[in-house]
Amino acid sequence: ETGVTQSPTHLIKTRGQQVTLRCSSQSGHNTVSWYQQALGQGPQFIFQYYREEENGRGNFPPRFSGLQFPNYSSELNVNALELDDSALYLCASSFMEAGSGNTIYFGEGSWLTVV
Amino acid sequence: GDSVTQMEGPVTLSEEAFLTINCTYTATGYPSLFWYVQYPGEGLQLLLKATKADDKGSNKGFEATYRKETTSFHLEKGSVQVSDSAVYFCALSQKTSYDKVIFGPGTSLSVIP
Numbered sequence: 001e002t003g004v005t006q007s008p009t010h011l012i013k014t015r016g017q018q019v020t021l022r023c024s025s026q027s028g029h030n031t032v033s034w035y036q037q038a039l040g041q042g043p044q045f046i047f048q049y050y051r052e053e054e055n056g057r058g059n060f061p062p063r064f065s066g067l068q069f070p071n072y073s074s075e076l077n078v079n080a081l082e083l084d085d086s087a088l089y090l091c092a093s094s095f096m097e098a099g100s101g102n103t104i105y106f107g108e109g110s111w112l113t114v115v
Numbered sequence: 116g117d118s119v120t121q122m123e124g125p126v127t128l129s130e131e132a133f134l135t136i137n138c139t140y141t142a143t144g145y146p147s148l149f150w151y152v153q154y155p156g157e158g159l160q161l162l163l164k165a166t167k168a169d170d171k172g173s174n175k176g177f178e179a180t181y182r183k184e185t186t187s188f189h190l191e192k193g194s195v196q197v198s199d200s201a202v203y204f205c206a207l208s209q210k211t212s213y214d215k216v217i218f219g220p221g222t223s224l225s226v227i228p
Contacts, residue, residue, distance in 0.1 A: 006158075031214060042119075042204055042218030043159070056213030090158055094214050103149070104214055108158040 003027060004107035006091050012113045018079045021110045023091030025072040032074040033104060034066060035090040043090055049074060050096055078112075086114045117142040119219035121205050127225045128195055136190040136222045138179075138205035146207040148172075148181050148188040149216070153202045162190075162203070195226045 003026035013019050025032050031050045035043035045058035049068035063079040072093070078085055088111050092104040122137040140148065150162040150172070163172030168183035177192045188205060205219040 033214060033216075035216075040221075042206075042220050043216075045215045045217070048213045048215065050213065056211075056215055058215070088158075092216075096214070103147075103161060103164060104208075104216060105161065106151075106159040 004091055004093050004105055006089075006107040006110050008110055009108065010111045010113075012115060013081050015081055015083060015114055017081050018077065019081060019112060021076040021078075021089050021091075021112070023074045023076070023093075023107060025074070025091075025093035026105055029093035029095050029105075030072060031094045031096045032068055032072060033092045033094075034074070034076045035092065035106075036060070036085075037088040037090055037109070038084075039087070046076070081114045083114050086112060088112075117146070117207060117209065117217050119205050119207055119217055121203075121219035121222050123220075123222070124202075125223040125225060127227065130197055130226055130228050131194045132226075134190070134192040134195045134199075134224070136203055136205075136224070138188045138190065138219060140186050140188065140205075140207050142186075142207055142209065144209065145183070146209045148179070149206040149208065150177070150179055150188070150190050151204040151206060151218070153204065153221070155201070159204065195224070197226045197228055200224055200226045 005024045033048035034046040037043040047057040088109045091107045094104040147166045149164045151159040163174040165172040165181035202221045
């Protein structure tokens with residue numbers, strides 16, 4: 001039990017629609033990041049938020065966007081859904097400390113199916 | 116760029132067998148190294164980590180040693196159980212301004228009674 005909670009756990013959307021996924025960080029953590037895990041693959045970094053600002057981004061298009069709120073919860077928004085967006089979306093939280101490879105803790109994930 | 120390579124699976128072992136899952140990495144500097152485990156239908160759980168060369172991470176009977184000279188972080192367990200059946204991911208994280216973790220492709224382990 002990591003203390004990182006995500007919702008919804010499963011959802012189905014139609015191509016072209018928009019989706020919002022939610023995450024509550026582990027208590028005491030100030031950083032949240034999102035990963036996409038396609039079936040049979042390792043997770044891929046989407047972006048990270050620290051102090052409500054995006055401070056790192058992977059190779060994902062702008063239609064993937066996010067928010068971090070003052071209570072360190074977060075949202076991942078994906079616009080104009082494509083079939084290839086079908087994946088497990090993982091939220092992770094950590095406590096940002098300078099000069100260290102901080103350990104991140106993952107939630108259970110949200111399974112998104114785009115049809 | 117940084118990357119992680121793992122031995123391909125699936126790996127099938129009998130209960131109480133010895134487990135080794137090979138992991139090598141390519142990265143500049145001295146990244147932190149991790150093993151994560153994913154049980155069927157679940158998210159990722161941190162299994163163990165090592166933050167500097169020659170560190171040994173251990174948890175639940177699993178061990179891995181950070182070998183800078185061979186850029187490796189192989190996962191081992193002396194006696195596997197059926198409950199160890201899962202997908203194992205080797206990963207690294209650089210000491211940068213943000214905590215981007217780079218994962219390997221995962222190795223599926225099945226332990227049979």
